Amino acid sequence: MTAHTGADAPAPSAAGVPVPPRLSRPRLYEQIVQQLLDHVRVHGLGPGDRLPAERELAQALGVSRASLAQALVALEVVGMVHVRHGEGATLLRGADEEDVLLSAVRTHQDSLPDVIDARSALETKLAALAAERRTEEDLAAIEAALELMERQVRAGERSLEGDQAFHEAVTRAAHSAVLARLMKEIGELILETRIESLSTPGRPQDSLDKHRVIAAAIRDRDPAAAARAMADHIDVVSDVALLRGRRADEDHDGEGRT
Amino acid sequence: MTAHTGADAPAPSAAGVPVPPRLSRPRLYEQIVQQLLDHVRVHGLGPGDRLPAERELAQALGVSRASLAQALVALEVVGMVHVRHGEGATLLRGADEEDVLLSAVRTHQDSLPDVIDARSALETKLAALAAERRTEEDLAAIEAALELMERQVRAGERSLEGDQAFHEAVTRAAHSAVLARLMKEIGELILETRIESLSTPGRPQDSLDKHRVIAAAIRDRDPAAAARAMADHIDVVSDVALLRGRRADEDHDGEGRT
DNA sequence: GTTGCCTATTGGCTAGGCCACCAGACCAAG
DNA sequence: CTTGGTCTGGTGGCCTAGCCAATAGGCAAC
The missing domain is CATH 1.20.120.530 (GntR ligand-binding domain-like)
Structure with missing residues (x-):
């Protein structure tokens, strides 16, 4: 069941319309991804383990195979699973190392x-x-x-x-x-x-x-x-100005120019 | 229609079975992603521009809406587009700033x-x-x-x-x-x-x-x-079995020890 | 001018079906 | 016994068809 949104509070209507919090557009595949991750975590699955068959999984989650397929695509894109034709979806990463890659890509905080x-x-x-x-x-x-x-x-x-x-x-x-x-x-x-x-x-x-x-x-x-x-x-x-005073002292070369 | 693989050259057949080139399993959505990126590049589209409607796009590409939807999910996951319900798919990044994740999706060919x-x-x-x-x-x-x-x-x-x-x-x-x-x-x-x-x-x-x-x-x-x-x-x-016969002879390594 | 509705358009999702791929069982020829 | 084939059940990959829901924009009523 479930299907569909099952969503959430839209515009609370409360105050003087400060701005409807950019109402979230919950895509089904996103929820499915979430549930699959939960599933992996709960059952302590790790790299190499296989997910249930698409048909079975879709029925269990109460969604269509098409939507499930989208969720699997999402998971594959972030390197979480690897799905092969006659074989099924195989986990590539463990439960706790979910989205590190994703967040890493998103946060451009590299020094x-x-x-x-x-x-x-x-x-x-x-x-x-x-x-x-x-x-x-x-x-x-x-x-x-x-x-x-x-x-x-x-x-x-x-x-x-x-x-x-x-x-x-x-x-x-x-x-x-x-x-x-x-x-x-x-x-x-x-x-x-x-x-x-x-x-x-x-x-x-x-x-x-x-x-x-x-x-x-x-x-x-x-x-x-x-x-x-x-x-x-x-x-x-x-050895550029950008760095002077950052790693200033300590290690690194000291050799160098020509 | 066309649809389907439209695949590619598998084994070059050249030498004495050095190893079947890690045959790639081209998923349709991956190809679609590629084509969409090409489209964006060719037409010089940038952030804010909108992609054609799904039905139209699917027909133009000769694929089903379902597959196109998968491709859009993939693009959305990597932050390339943002698709909203009655509105369509909006570009978030320009043509040449596809990031690595993308190329990772596109070419599953890392040898x-x-x-x-x-x-x-x-x-x-x-x-x-x-x-x-x-x-x-x-x-x-x-x-x-x-x-x-x-x-x-x-x-x-x-x-x-x-x-x-x-x-x-x-x-x-x-x-x-x-x-x-x-x-x-x-x-x-x-x-x-x-x-x-x-x-x-x-x-x-x-x-x-x-x-x-x-x-x-x-x-x-x-x-x-x-x-x-x-x-x-x-x-x-x-030096694992996987590689034997591939780089067999020649080099290997050789950076600056010591 | 403002408001509110209506409708065309667009995505979201489901249902069902066919085909290709894979692995293992099974059988026959060597 | 070994080898090589076929068969079969299970799994994904994709497609078609269709309904539902959100959006935007025009138009009528106010």
């Missing part, structure tokens, strides 16, 4: 130092992989980006485009879909540090030199050297 | 080797950071996980929980929200390789030894050693 760490991890690996897997086309793209940087630096610009093109070319040369995806995710966060860094006097030239070293290592198919050069580069880049 | 690369990149960095930033509590958690592994291995189990607890403890010890988030994202993908690896005879003991080395480096606050040990560990783990 800069953390972003730098992530960038360092990803780009270092990307450089190494690029050195191993690059094709001639990849190399051409990298060197084209290098030339662009060169022109821009010579013209006294900050070479933002060149810098970005370079890193994108390297990412592509690594031929790793997953890493590329992760890079894209932190991409916009990186942008801030990039701009800041390249605005520092003398930095563009430094940066260009570093990029040349990286490119050379990739050209020579030397993964270790590429990784080292990239790590070195990121170190310098991360 | 194992790629996942390994990503894991290698992230965990290596995590280990290094953990060595730098660990607190006593972090260390205690790591060693507790180690003990759990030990008990499980001695009992002849696969120590899946111990393994996972260990890596989670290290991740926490690194104190990097962004890296943790990225790890979480590829977490479920990693699970496959983890299970596979720990099911190999003798592997749990090996794994335990490797973890001990990593833990020791973190205890001694030696980032370089921690990174090296972790990279080494991931190397071993990635």
Whole structure:
């Protein structure tokens, strides 16, 4: 039964219409998702466990298969279940780690130092992989980006485009879909540090030199050297005004520029 | 009508059955999501713009309303659109700001080797950071996980929980929200390789030894050693049956140890 | 001008049905 | 006994058809 809304208080009518609290539009599939999560929690189900069959589940919940299917799509999108054709819906995560991913995506509260760490991890690996897997086309793209940087630096610009093109070319040369995806995710966060860094006097030239070293290592198919050069580069880049006074003291390099 | 798969090239047939390319099961709603995104991109739609009516859209795409509804649910879950009852589907984000979750939905094609690369990149960095930033509590958690592994291995189990607890403890010890988030994202993908690896005879003991080395480096606050040990560990783990014959020869790894 | 209703349009959801996929049982040929 | 096939029951994937409910906008009554 149940079906339908079973909803909730609409406009209370109470006061002088301050504003009907943006009345919630309870979608059935959302409620189903909730119930399924409850079910998982109550029964202590974990990764690998299977949900009941769609038909059965739909009947038990008193909803149509179509609506249940929507709920499953929602759960699949957030990586909670994996449904395969003749097999059924399989849990991928446990009950308590429900929506961490979701909330993580929603809250864009990442601090800069953390972003730098992530960038360092990803780009270092990307450089190494690029050195191993690059094709001639990849190399051409990298060197084209290098030339662009060169022109821009010579013209006294900050070479933002060149810098970005370079890193994108390297990412592509690594031929790793997953890493590329992760890079894209932190991409916009990186942008801030990039701009800041390249605005520092003398930095563009430094940066260009570093990029040349990286490119050379990739050209020579030397993964270790590429990784080292990239790590070195990121170190310098991360030493920007934005961070001064944040991690000021403590650890980190102290090595660096050229 | 058309409808249905309209699928794609399955096995290229090339070599001697290196492994049937992890055959993908293209869900219709995923394709629809893709087409809708294309539509948005092509027509340069942005936040506030409205999509055509469901019935119209479904007919135009040659799919049923039910399937289209699933696609809309998927888009809604990732915060791309907002659909209200008598009104229609409203775009919330622009064309190029689809976020990672989306691409994750669209391409369910993450190949194992790629996942390994990503894991290698992230965990290596995590280990290094953990060595730098660990607190006593972090260390205690790591060693507790180690003990759990030990008990499980001695009992002849696969120590899946111990393994996972260990890596989670290290991740926490690194104190990097962004890296943790990225790890979480590829977490479920990693699970496959983890299970596979720990099911190999003798592997749990090996794994335990490797973890001990990593833990020791973190205890001694030696980032370089921690990174090296972790990279080494991931190397071993990635050498699972799932991958044999895929990257068989060639490379593997090769970032900057030491 | 304001109010209130009416109706076309749009989503939400259900019902029922067909097809494809998977796994396990079963049987026959080697 | 082993191997290879077919059969069968169960499960998802999708579709068609249709009713219900919310919304917006026009129009009539006030």
